[in-house]
Amino acid sequence: MSDQPEQEKPDRSRVQDDRTGRSAAAARMAQQASWVDQQIRVAMAKGEFDDLPGAGKPLKDLGSSHDPDWWLKKLVERERIAVLPPSLQLRKDDAELDARLDQLFADAEVRREVEDFNARVMRARYSPQDGQPPLITMPRDLDETVAAWQQRRADRRTARAAEAAPDPAPPRRRWWQRRR
Numbered sequence: 001m002s003d004q005p006e007q008e009k010p011d012r013s014r015v016q017d018d019r020t021g022r023s024a025a026a027a028r029m030a031q032q033a034s035w036v037d038q039q040i041r042v043a044m045a046k047g048e049f050d051d052l053p054g055a056g057k058p059l060k061d062l063g064s065s066h067d068p069d070w071w072l073k074k075l076v077e078r079e080r081i082a083v084l085p086p087s088l089q090l091r092k093d094d095a096e097l098d099a100r101l102d103q104l105f106a107d108a109e110v111r112r113e114v115e116d117f118n119a120r121v122m123r124a125r126y127s128p129q130d131g132q133p134p135l136i137t138m139p140r141d142l143d144e145t146v147a148a149w150q151q152r153r154a155d156r157r158t159a160r161a162a163e164a165a166p167d168p169a170p171p172r173r174r175w176w177q178r179r180r
Helices: 024-046 070-079 086-101 107-125 142-164
Strands: none
Touching: 086 107, 086 142, 107 142
């Protein structure tokens, strides 16, 4: 180590301009507003702000009262999220279960999915449902559901095989048998 003190570097943002007496940072900030205004004027002259979507239309919900959950309501609206009571959600899941099972490939996956559905039904049956629609969804029989899935799977395979099989071509006529 040396015994000499380190030279302090001057802070460039605090350096005074000899002509104006202001710091360089203050001068840049003063010029930035006019620079932005100039860029906007140039863009307007080029017509870059013409035909923007929503031009001339009022902003949505501008005058309505303040709602602290506005962002949540917009998210639900934009993403089409449906929050249903458990009894209605289970009805919907029951109606869509076969289509969801048809996307699976193994018996174990189908069994797991049906067991999960049955567990949710039983949980909803034993939980209080004050003020909600009645729960009419029943648990599915595991073996029957798997057998029905296997049957639908076999039907799809035979349908695909029938589509892939070439049509028997009509017998080819000889040149002397063709009529003109």
